[in-house]
Amino acid sequence: MKRLFLLSIAVLFILLIPLVKPRILPDQTQGEKGTVTEIIDGDTYKIKIKNKEKTVRVLGIDFPDLTKEKLSKWYEEGLDYEHIELCYKEGKEVLEKELLGKELTLIYDPREARRDLYGRTIAYLLYGNISIGEFMVENGYAIMFDPNEPLCEECAMLKIKEKQKGCLWE
DSSP: OOOHHHHHHHHHHHHGGGGSSOOOOOOOSSSSEEEEEEEEEEEEEEEEEEEEEEEETEEEEEOOOSSGGGOHHHHTOOHHHHHHHHHHHHHHHHHHHTTTTTTEEOOOTSOOOOTTTTSEEEEEEEEEEHHHHHHHTTTTTEEEEOOTTOOOOOHHHHHHOSSSSGGGGG
């Protein structure tokens, strides 16, 4: 009975969450504009903002890192190195083709720190009306990640879109 109740709550949550739109994404006027100068990997970019280059980490996602110490998370998902490497390269190439030299909008989440442990700026990134984090998760290049869960405002939406489809899961 308890299991049925919890399942009912989970289904209700899944059905209702798409109706809740992230508050921060519609209002792009409060964002900071910058031009992409380098794609370090799928969740870390060099962006020139007001003639100063910043390293920016996309809030809410995790893109595969090919270093040995960071691969265990991906192995736990049932992925092998060759597949991870293939999707790493493909995801990075897509981003370079679409975003290098283009203007993005950085949106800061008021509930998150502005910098991570490595000194990178943390923000949601928008290309026009497209959320880069959402694009990466929907296409299977990244997974939802928030070290301070449940603070990330966009993470609930990303979690729903994370259906294990796309590059990493094919």
